[in-house]
Amino acid sequence: MLKILLNRILIAIPVLLVVASITFFLIRLAPGGPFDSEKAVSPQVLKNLNEAYNLNAPLYEQYISYMSNAISGDFGPSFRYPGRSVSELILTGLPVTLELAFYSIIFAVIIGIVTGVIASIRKNTFLDYFPMSIAMIGICMPTFLLGPLLVLIFGINFELLPVSGWGTLPGDKFLPVITLGAAYAAYIARLSRGGMLETLNQDYIRTAKSKGLSEFQVVIRHALRGGLLPVIAFLGPATAGLIGGSFVVETIFQIPGLGRFYVEAAFNRDYTMILGTTIFFSTLIIIFNLLSDLALLLVNPQARSQT
């Protein structure tokens, strides 16, 4: 297992390098520089600005200097917010996004597994069709549709919950978490139902049942382990989607997270911020994929050959 771990880490490094390089050159190609503004900048001033941020040097020189700094964790100053470094901005937005993601996953996992398991053991009954149809809606409804709808119903019509902010007013974390977690809850419900059904058909389950174990015991003690495999496998790749989803949710609910920073940086051509965040997100995804694979191996050693 250690070998697999090392293997993955070894791959991760060139991947990050490639990601960073592609991003670097992509944004340099972009029309529209970081200092274009409505009040025209005189060529003289533009030259000075570019000078200050080392943008006049030949491209490969900038590349090398950026990369060597990045390796030590220095992503340079933000172009848009003079006086702030990219690392600082990332560290401000990161805890918020992580918290949002964490709560959303917990929400999704709890609701998803419970629903999926119940649906699987009450297959083809109302307890199966109804939740699964809702789950399907959860998958089909985009976050930016669900979010505003929830805001409309719970924030405005019934005035139950705050419609913006994170940690400012009590209860303002509910709507964003539900919005972000809904689609994942739906996926997890379907996955766990599928996984449970497959497991429940296995011989050893039949044996357990014939031995007289209660349904509850069969499910919890024997079937759950196998049934949850697909869910665990899903969690890694889910991170990538969560990051994307967080952009939307953070925008709708005005949450000061990293996703919102990233989208703004892209629109503002804040080169260093874009690069820093991209590298950061990629690292995050790689780590989470790794963790997910490890967890999978722990729970089911047979899966090793399939990865």
Next chain:
Amino acid sequence: MSNSSDTMWRDAMHRLMQNKPAVISGAVLLLIVTLALLAPFIAPHSYSYQNLDLGAVSPNSTFWLGTDTLGRDLFSRILYGARVSLMVGFIATLVALIIGVSWGIIAGYFGGKIDSIMMRFVDILYGLPFIIFIILLMVIFGRNIWLLFLAIGAVEWLTMARIVRGQVLSLRNQEFVLSAIALGVDNISIFFRHILPNILGTIAVYATLTIPQVMLLEAFLSFLGLGVQPPMSSWGTLIRYGVESMEEYPWMLIFPGLIFTITLFSLNFFGDGLRDAIDPRSE
């Protein structure tokens, strides 16, 4: 050999017909696609003509689903939006299909080192924050619809590749293929006569399931302001406008949102039904 694939198809179709929800979804889809194709002929009003004096009105007999803030007929806009969204869905899926299926076939058929390298590549790409790249591409290069197809397609092909590769791999190791190889039949014939017919079903299923993913992605980009360029308005664009006006003119959000969700719903359900029909063991 072709006999068995014939009966296989017939059995699959039979099972599919038995699956009521899947059939209904299929019918709904057919309806929506037809309406979308016929949009230029059946739309009661122009989708772009603004009636500034009118502004936004709720559904009535002239404007069946109401109008938006510029006085444009919502029903017509939804019809035309269907064309755009579905087109993006189909074409981007096609891109993903072509890349992913070819990739998976090559990897799965030749196996060994080739397979190893190709799938390792897929694994690596799986770990990338594609959303970030797509956003970047759209922001940088503008909202070119071809770029959109390419970008979205380039994200979705990975799953397709994995699944096709798995299928081809297991097929290839089956008796009838091994014996064909032993008999000296060339690769191309083997591929067309034995492999392809047996994976068509899987491809169809996953294509059907990829389309809604693509449409969601496009809608997401439109929400951020990065999707299709006006004057083309996809459902995602309509939803975005609807969100902005949802308190004052809720119909602007409800109708596009509803039809979008229903379409995705049907696609997913139909895809599931197809999958169940072709391989009843995989619930």
Next chain:
Amino acid sequence: MKHPYVSIIYLFLFLASCSKVDSLVDQGLDDGILHFGNGSEPQGLDPHIVTGVPEHHLLTSLCEGLVIANPKGGDNLPGIASSWNISKDGTVYTFIIRENAKWSNGDPVTADDFVWSWMRILTPSLGSQYPDMLYYIKGARDYHQGMNSDFSQVGVKALDPNTLEVTLEKPYSFFIKLLSHYSTYAVHKPTVLKFGSIDDRNGEWTRPNNFVCNGPMNLYSWELNKKIVVKKNPNYWDVEKISINEVHFYPVSNESTEDRMFRAGQLHITNVIPQEKCPVYMEQNSPYLRIDPYIGTYFYRINTNHPILKDKRIRQALSLSIDRELIVNKVSKCGQTPAYSFSPPGIGGYYPTTSINFDPEQAKKLLAEAGFEKGVNFPKLEILFNTQEGHKQIALAIQQMWQRHLGIQVELTNTDWKVYLSKEMIGDFQISRAGWIGDYDDPNTFLDLMRPKRGNNKTGWENLEYDLLIDEANSKLDPKERYEILNKAEAILIDEMPIIPIYTYVRQYQLSTDVKGWDPNPTDTHHLKYVTLSR
């Protein structure tokens, strides 16, 4: 990170209590805290570097210039300068710096502070985007453009710690108006130099705990993308007049969210009003609705280098076939007024007499004269604008008008903000949407734009007569005479039409009825010593 269960308990308590919690606005009355919706996250606090409106609001609370804007509009009032003297020929200004003007750390504000600060903004390597505010000073332009590296040649001197003498290139009568703009503020030299050199853009001197300035408030905390808190500065020279204890600035960029926050009592002031809400609030006669005059013009730039658009008649035809009344009444719908001049009427007391009729017949005639009768053979033109719903709707409306009245086709191209800017900058457009907000309350801030070779001109239009008229006007001391000449220049502009004015901006926002003394001000400057909270 709170345990998830705690949140669930919260929910039950919240629902169970069902009592009305005191809103931030309610509490603000007792605490003297003003909750301010400030649009996008401010770039920073360095008055010599920033360029935007959110920064303007922040800096107005934290620092004070030689003069301050009169809340009711009109001439500026004394600020850090208690009085000033203008020489007979209008080129030498002598400012008396208040004895009791202090920085927030207790240091007295001296004339030398202003000399050093103006040297800083004119230092080329700092990369300020507003150096031209001070170009009216003798030798300033040369210093900034690197033709002279000795700042003592520039016409600003500290005669003694409390006397600042400024010598201008010409008797610019609007000079005082410039001085309430934040780019002319003084910065605290020891603080800036403690954290970097004079031209260091990334110095940390603007952080909370480091920042020192001379205005009513002091920077207390800055949570990125969340909230900026400023608290009363006890060392402000006029602190007795300040009744507000704190201001909390919220960077809410989503208009609908901001609107909801206001309605939920979380904000006293919003930055904007969502487009579809404005007509609703107008109809309801909402007591919170504020539509204030603003010195800004919404217009279309025309690339006069384009083979077709270089013909003045075509530009006029385009302008005459726009129904501006329809646009402000049916599209933007928020109290804007049609613009028949480039300078907003009333700016600094200047009322241009130019007019543009909505005259499709005349437009058709002009188009025919130019050789494109009924629009036949007229090439397809492109309107460029940055992606935003409001701009798109106006562009769509104008597209239809030109189609209907002139028979010509136009294409709409929207790009994101940065791309739009760079395309305009390099002239890669035919017609582009633009907006200009004046930096100070004088028509020069508009008319100067269209002079030849100005960076913000971007149309390629260079008219010598226009240029000379403005020069002549700016050397006139008598405002009436000056405005007469400017009016002539404006008439040339409207005749030649390198830009098509569409409407005059307004500042539309919501204001809690608890906020008193918040008068409509054309530059949107509201000094805190006139603002109080009461119910």
